Amino acid sequence: MLERLKRPWPDHRAERALGAVSLLLGVVIVAMIAFVAVRSWPIFQHNGLRWLGGGGDFEAEIARMNAATAHPTAADYQLRAWPLLYGTLLSTAIAVALGIAIAVLASVFIVELAPRRLSRVVIPVVRLLASVPSVIYGLIGILVLVPFVGNHLVSEGDRRSVLGVVQLTGAGLAPTVAILTVMITPIMIALVCEALEAVPPSWKEGAVALGLNPLRAVRAVTLKAIRPAIVAAAVLATARALGEAVMIQMVSGGKTFAPNLDHGVPVFLFEPLRTLASAILDFREGIGSPSLKAAVYSFSLLLLLSAFVLSVGGYLVKLPLRRHQARA
Amino acid sequence: MHRIRRLSAALTVAGVVAVAAPAAAGATSLVTISGATSSYPLVSLLAAKYVKLHPHKIRFKIAQGGTTVGINDVKAGSVTIADVAQEPTSADAGLDFYPIAKYAICVVTNKANALANLTSAQVSAIFTGKDSSWSQIPGASASGPIEVFTRTSVAGVLTSFKSLLLEGKSVVKSATEEATEGLMRQALESAPGGIGFLSNYQADKGGLNSVSYNGVACNKTTAASGQYAGVSVFFEVTKGPASGGAAAFIHWIDSSGAARKIIASQWVPIG
Amino acid sequence: MSAVAVRSGRTGGRRSSPMSWRWSDRLALAAAWLAGLSLCLIAAAIVLYMGYRGIQYLRPGMIFERPQASADQAGSGGFLDPLLGTIVVSAVGIAIALPLAVASAVWITEYGHGGRLSRALARVVESSIEIVAGTPDIVIAIFGLAVFQLPLLAPLSFQAEGGGVFGRSFIAAGAMMSLLALPPLYAATRDGLQAVPAHMREAAFALGKTRITTVRRVLMPSVRSNIATGTTLGISRIVGSTAIVLILLGSTLRIETQGAVPVVNLLRGTGSSLTTYVYENSPAGEGAAPEKAYAAAFVLLVLVLALNVVIERLGRGRRDVISSVI
Numbered sequence: 054m055l056e057r058l059k060r061p062w063p064d065h066r067a068e069r070a071l072g073a074v075s076l077l078l079g080v081v082i083v084a085m086i087a088f089v090a091v092r093s094w095p096i097f098q099h100n101g102l103r104w105l106g107g108g109g110d111f112e113a114e115i116a117r118m119n120a121a122t123a124h125p126t127a128a129d130y131q132l133r134a135w136p137l138l139y140g141t142l143l144s145t146a147i148a149v150a151l152g153i154a155i156a157v158l159a160s161v162f163i164v165e166l167a168p169r170r171l172s173r174v175v176i177p178v179v180r181l182l183a184s185v186p187s188v189i190y191g192l193i194g195i196l197v198l199v200p201f202v203g204n205h206l207v208s209e210g211d212r213r214s215v216l217g218v219v220q221l222t223g224a225g226l227a228p229t230v231a232i233l234t235v236m237i238t239p240i241m242i243a244l245v246c247e248a249l250e251a252v253p254p255s256w257k258e259g260a261v262a263l264g265l266n267p268l269r270a271v272r273a274v275t276l277k278a279i280r281p282a283i284v285a286a287a288v289l290a291t292a293r294a295l296g297e298a299v300m301i302q303m304v305s306g307g308k309t310f311a312p313n314l315d316h317g318v319p320v321f322l323f324e325p326l327r328t329l330a331s332a333i334l335d336f337r338e339g340i341g342s343p344s345l346k347a348a349v350y351s352f353s354l355l356l357l358l359s360a361f362v363l364s365v366g367g368y369l370v371k372l373p374l375r376r377h378q379a380r381a
Numbered sequence: 382m383h384r385i386r387r388l389s390a391a392l393t394v395a396g397v398v399a400v401a402a403p404a405a406a407g408a409t410s411l412v413t414i415s416g417a418t419s420s421y422p423l424v425s426l427l428a429a430k431y432v433k434l435h436p437h438k439i440r441f442k443i444a445q446g447g448t449t450v451g452i453n454d455v456k457a458g459s460v461t462i463a464d465v466a467q468e469p470t471s472a473d474a475g476l477d478f479y480p481i482a483k484y485a486i487c488v489v490t491n492k493a494n495a496l497a498n499l500t501s502a503q504v505s506a507i508f509t510g511k512d513s514s515w516s517q518i519p520g521a522s523a524s525g526p527i528e529v530f531t532r533t534s535v536a537g538v539l540t541s542f543k544s545l546l547l548e549g550k551s552v553v554k555s556a557t558e559e560a561t562e563g564l565m566r567q568a569l570e571s572a573p574g575g576i577g578f579l580s581n582y583q584a585d586k587g588g589l590n591s592v593s594y595n596g597v598a599c600n601k602t603t604a605a606s607g608q609y610a611g612v613s614v615f616f617e618v619t620k621g622p623a624s625g626g627a628a629a630f631i632h633w634i635d636s637s638g639a640a641r642k643i644i645a646s647q648w649v650p651i652g
Numbered sequence: 653m654s655a656v657a658v659r660s661g662r663t664g665g666r667r668s669s670p671m672s673w674r675w676s677d678r679l680a681l682a683a684a685w686l687a688g689l690s691l692c693l694i695a696a697a698i699v700l701y702m703g704y705r706g707i708q709y710l711r712p713g714m715i716f717e718r719p720q721a722s723a724d725q726a727g728s729g730g731f732l733d734p735l736l737g738t739i740v741v742s743a744v745g746i747a748i749a750l751p752l753a754v755a756s757a758v759w760i761t762e763y764g765h766g767g768r769l770s771r772a773l774a775r776v777v778e779s780s781i782e783i784v785a786g787t788p789d790i791v792i793a794i795f796g797l798a799v800f801q802l803p804l805l806a807p808l809s810f811q812a813e814g815g816g817v818f819g820r821s822f823i824a825a826g827a828m829m830s831l832l833a834l835p836p837l838y839a840a841t842r843d844g845l846q847a848v849p850a851h852m853r854e855a856a857f858a859l860g861k862t863r864i865t866t867v868r869r870v871l872m873p874s875v876r877s878n879i880a881t882g883t884t885l886g887i888s889r890i891v892g893s894t895a896i897v898l899i900l901l902g903s904t905l906r907i908e909t910q911g912a913v914p915v916v917n918l919l920r921g922t923g924s925s926l927t928t929y930v931y932e933n934s935p936a937g938e939g940a941a942p943e944k945a946y947a948a949a950f951v952l953l954v955l956v957l958a959l960n961v962v963i964e965r966l967g968r969g970r971r972d973v974i975s976s977v978i
Contacts, residue, residue, distance in 0.1 A: 222528070
């Protein structure tokens with residue numbers, strides 16, 4: 054019988070077998086969305102879409118969910134998770150904005166400006182930064198960066214200005230954004246460098262021939278030509294930033310608080326926050342309680358949908374830009 | 382060639398079954414535990430000793446998560462025993478509470494803050510946010526705003542702290558919540574103006590300043606003698622009466638000299 | 653070719669000295685240099701700091717000692733079990749991902765250009781892999797928990813005495829890790845297959861070989877190095893993931909097998925990995941032993957760097973190596 058299996062299969066059987074295996078992946082995606090959505094349904098059922106808004110006391114709601122029995126009442130499902138969304142959007146937006154700027158500058162440096170020997174050193178450096186596990190970033194953050202911010206950057210005056218509202222321990226927006234930027238920039242650099250190298254040199258040479266200095270030529274011509282790649286890089290980096298749970302949970306202060314710009318700039322940066330991903334990690338042990346389980350799954354659903362939207366959105370944004378893209 | 386293949390396949394299967402059968406016959410029982418982070422060190426030590434004394438008969442899987450998480454888990458049937466660090470309430474009907482040790486809840490500050498004593502009124506004022514600056518507290522060498530650290534809502538130590546030392550009031554909303562005792566310790570060690578509460582086991586580890594409450598120092602001696610006010614109990618909780626391996630374990634903790642030795646090393650034995 | 657040509661603006665001809673540029677261009681030049689150099693500085697700082705702390709706290713014996721669950725974590729034991737846990741999870745993850753990825757890549761490049769149906773299905777599969785690639789690992793972990801806590805899958809972990817399925821085991825974590833390793837493996841294999849020139853396939857067809865035999869005998873051997881690169885990329889993604897192990901591996905300090913059948917009981921068992929060991933010993937976990945965390949983190953970093961070197965060696969001479977970080 055083993056003989057029959059070892060004989061080469063006819064093409065159509067092989068095609069169907071391989072096709073079935075490949076479609077398994079599609080099934081996994083559908084299953085993922087289905088499982089997560091079904092388990093998060095109770096939150097939507099009892100809150101409607103209002104659970105994405107503010108106005109409630111998140112920590113009290115979580116406490117109530119934890120204390121709820123195996124048959125929760127409607128009030129046990131009450132949730133207003135706006136501070137989580139705000140924390141997620143805020144940290145991601147700042148990190149991606151900073152990251153794009155640094156990535157474009159660094160890519161121009163690597164491809165255009167640096168002497169070749171220096172480039173050969175910087176490329177492995179970028180790869181190294183991209184492959185450091187997030188728990189190591191988190192470890193350095195919580196053992197070095199957070200005490201530094203807490204003991205040397207946060208002043209007594211800062212602490213006094215938010216007395217009674219929130220406590221500034223050093224863990225918060227600043228270390229989170231700093232480390233997040235360092236984590237997502239290498240990915241963007243990789244993509245932008247690849248795109249820069251694909252631009253036909255004649256385009257830049259034409260600009261230089263017209264009298265522009267090399268850097269200006271890059272700004273005027275090359276950067277415009279790689280706009281789809283910059284968008285792709287930003288989308289990829291945003292997806293990575295949204296999903297980062299472990300590092301953020303270690304350095305963000307673990308308090309569901311929406312950093313408030315009204316408190317002034319240095320204080321705003323020192324305030325603690327929580328993101329969707331770090332909340333899932335924080336509450337992972339409490340999913341024995343059915344209402345908290347639904348809440349955790351609803352956070353996951355949001356993350357899943359946003360990853361999905363990013364893939365589609367990134368593709369759509371790139372379409373009109375493709376017209377001007379460099380075709381290698 | 383093919384006969385050899387078929388033979389080796391048959392032999393492998395037979396070998397696996399042969400190993401599996403006798404092993405399955407003497408299967409060890411598995412006891413799963415989750416709950417309080419404050420009693421985790423004690424329960425781990427007890428479980429390790431028990432397994433050493435009764436090898437191949439029982440295995441433990443100990444998780445944490447906080448007292449309330451443990452209670453929810455044992456109610457749902459996901460674990461056999463819950464570690465609980467607070468007294469039973471009316472919501473815990475149907476659960477059996479077995480006390481295993483007593484512990485003291487100490488008010489703790491950063492090592493640099495040489496605060497020796499606090500009265501109950503002062504503790505209330507500080508933790509409810511009424512007194513917000515160290516200058517309002519005589520005897521404190523720290524300056525600036527008071528940083529209050531508390532535990533997350535699932536913690537049994539928090540519930541016990543509130544009822545025993547805080548006259549039932551709630552901790553100020555702006556306090557920073559820590560998920561485990563280890564995190565509370567870390568936070569206090571790095572915040573010069575910080576104040577919080579820990580079980581005596583963590584407080585005694587050094588590196589922090591333990592504050593006397595109404596003139597009574599917080600350690601296992603004063604807890605044992607009944608002098609110290611903030612003494613609560615670690616319970617092992619099961620759904621209905623304990624049975625099987627769990628019952629044997631709990632009975633061993635209650636009656637064995639080895640268990641008592643472990644408990645007395647850092648905590649207070651019951652009775 | 654393009655690498656040389658792009659630099660022609662710098663090496664050939666008279667170049668304008670930055671002194672003659674407008675100040676905004678000089679600022680941009682300075683900023684670009686600053687960006688590049690500060691990246692190097694940050695990377696050096698991370699490596700040097702972790703190295704310093706690692707040498708300070710790592711005793712070579714730690715790699716071979718089993719962890720002790722004593723009350724005072726700082727003094728006792730090593731991290732052999734977490735290290736083994738990382739290896740087992742990676743092995744399971746790759747074992748599941750490899751056939752899936754290679755099969756999908758083969759199907760899409762070789763069979764996905766047939767009729768409208770197969771083209772549409774190929775698009776579906778490609779999009780699925782892209783979505784998996786973009787899904788955060790914490791969501792994959794939560795999904796894994798939902799799946800493996802189903803009563804149907806109780807044999808894959810264990811069932812507690814009250815009826816609740818534990819849902820956390822090496823097979824659970826490994827299965828979800830395979831989703832992490834799948835996209836890079838698939839991309840590497842697909843790129844390799846697409847790079848094989850058409851005339852090799854045509855020669856095989858001319859000799860009367862079927863498509864599947866061509867794949868087995870002609871194409872697979874030539875994409876071996878791509879598959880190796882993809883596998884190493886997948887392993888490095890698995891090794892670096894913490895969230896999936898935290899949620900799906902049961903968080904026991906030592907590897908604890910479940911049941912009696914030899915290999916199966918390991919798959920059903922629980923344990924920890926290097927990443928969760930670092931996490932649990934850091935102030936975010938129990939906080940009791942940052943020394944252990946540093947030691948384990950150092951070993952983890954060395955492991956990841958070694959994998960990086962392997963990837964570079966395998967991918968030597970190929971243009972797409974820098975983008976393989978994704």
